[in-house]
Structure formats: structure tokens, C-alpha cells
Amino acid sequence: MNVRTTSLTPPAGAIAPVRHPDAPAPGELLGAHYDQCFGCGEAQPHGLHLATRAGEGVSVTARFTVKAAHQGAPGLAHGGVLAAALDETMGALGWLLRVIAVTGRLETDFVRPVPVDTDLYLDAHVVAVRGRKIYSTATGRIGGPDGPVAVRADALFIEVKVDHFIANGRPEEINAALSDPDQVKVARAFEVNP
Numbered sequence: 570m571n572v573r574t575t576s577l578t579p580p581a582g583a584i585a586p587v588r589h590p591d592a593p594a595p596g597e598l599l600g601a602h603y604d605q606c607f608g609c610g611e612a613q614p615h616g617l618h619l620a621t622r623a624g625e626g627v628s629v630t631a632r633f634t635v636k637a638a639h640q641g642a643p644g645l646a647h648g649g650v651l652a653a654a655l656d657e658t659m660g661a662l663g664w665l666l667r668v669i670a671v672t673g674r675l676e677t678d679f680v681r682p683v684p685v686d687t688d689l690y691l692d693a694h695v696v697a698v699r700g701r702k703i704y705s706t707a708t709g710r711i712g713g714p715d716g717p718v719a720v721r722a723d724a725l726f727i728e729v730k731v732d733h734f735i736a737n738g739r740p741e742e743i744n745a746a747l748s749d750p751d752q753v754k755v756a757r758a759f760e761v762n763p
């Protein structure tokens with residue numbers, strides 16, 4: 570029987586992540602991987618509009634302002650929205666590894682409530698890599714990079730190829746993405762061998 574471990578602790582044989590030589594420079598704004606993405610897309614009216622920058626090593630920082638549309642309880646951010654922000658921030662680490670990866674597992678700690686209008690400062694880094702499996706962690710702080718921790722998460726991302734999206738996405742969006750030269754350029758920036 571094939572028993573899948575759900576642990577987010579890197580297994581024996583996992584290695585330290587390697588920053589790709591062509592990764593964006595520390596401080597560089599990464600931009601959106603897809604303009605309709607709920608997490609980072611500029612053209613997505615309902616989205617978080619996360620602004621993410623490359624950090625040192627295999628790390629990123631990001632910022633997002635909690636809006637009224639992100640509420641769960643009155644005046645407070647919805648936990649799922651906060652989890653999405655952490656997920657998106659860790660997803661951006663693919664820019665530094667130059668691999669496309671999707672979330673397989675995400676475990677979130679909600680440490681304190683986050684009011685509407687809060688600027689949430691996120692940071693994420695890759696802890697270890699084993700084959701296609703990328704183990705990452707992220708933290709979100711209130712009001713500034715040294716502010717109190719509100720949320721944190723560990724995640725396992727799994728490396729995929731562009732074909733993953735072509736095979737699974739709705740054809741109308743996939744065809745639009747494939748005929749958009751900017752989108753194709755982004756896919757290439759993620760992949761070592763497009």
C-alpha cells in the first residue's frame with residue numbers, strides 16, 4: 570500500500586534550496602505570475618493584489634492591505650484570505666528557484682486577529698527541497714516587517730510543468746494565456762527548461 574506522509578518536516582535526504590543564477594535580484598518586485606490570479610493579479614478586481622519582492626537566498630517578502638471585501642467577522646480578515654496570502658507568498662518562491670510549483674499541502678496557524686485596513690507584511694523562504702517536493706514556510710506580521718506575528722504557515726509545494734495547467738485549466742483561459750506573449754514570458758521565467 571502506498572502511504573503518503575502528510576508531514577511538512579523535510580524528510581531525510583532533503584537538501585538546502587539553491588537560488589537560480591538568473592533569479593531576480595534581492596529587492597526586485599516580482600510582478601504577477603498571472604494577471605487574473607486572486608493572490609497577485611493586477612487585473613483581478615476581487616484579488617489581494619499582493620506585491621512581492623525577491624529577498625536574499627531563496628526568500629521573498631510581500632505586502633497586502635486587508636480590505637473590507639476580505640472580512641470574515643465584522644472588521645476582521647477572513648482566515649481563508651489570510652491563508653491565501655501566505656500560500657501566494659510561498660508560491661512566489663518559484664521565481665527564485667525557476668521552477669513552477671503548486672501547493673500540495675498548507676498548514677496555517679492563526680495567531681491573532683487581523684483588522685480591516687491592516688498592512689500585512691509577509692515573508693517566506695524555502696526550507697528544503699527533495700526531488701519535486703519543496704518545503705516552505707511563511708509568516709505574516711501586522712503593520713511592519715517587525716510587527717507582531719498574526720499568521721504563519723508551512724507548506725509543501727510540488728514541482729509541475731506548464732502542461733499541468735494546459736491539461737487541467739478551463740480551455741478559454743488556457744488559450745487566452747497561451748496567446749499572450751507576456752504570460753508565456755512569465756511561464757519561461759519560472760521554468761529552467763521551458
Ligand SMILES: CCCCCCCCCCCCCCCC(=O)SCCNC(=O)CCNC(=O)[C@H](O)C(C)(C)COP(=O)(O)OP(=O)(O)OC[C@H]1O[C@@H](n2cnc3c(N)ncnc32)[C@H](O)[C@@H]1OP(=O)(O)O
Nearest residue numbers: 573574575602656657660669671672673674727734746756
Ligand atoms: C499556460 C499557463 C502558464 C501558467 C504559468 C504560471 C506559473 C505559475 C503558477 C504558480 C501558481 C502558484 C499559485 C499559488 C499556489 C497555489 O494556490 S497552487 C493551486 C492549489 N494547488 C493545486 O491545485 C494542486 C492540486 N494537486 C495536484 O495537481 C496534484 O496532486 C499534484 C500536487 C501536482 C501532485 O500530483 P503528482 O504530480 O501526480 O505527484 P505525486 O506523484 O502524487 O506526488 C509527488 C510527491 O509529492 C507528494 N505529495 C503530493 N501531494 C501531496 C500532499 N497533498 N501532501 C503531502 N505530500 C504530497 C507525494 O507523496 C510524492 O512524494 P514522493 O513519493 O516523491 O516522496
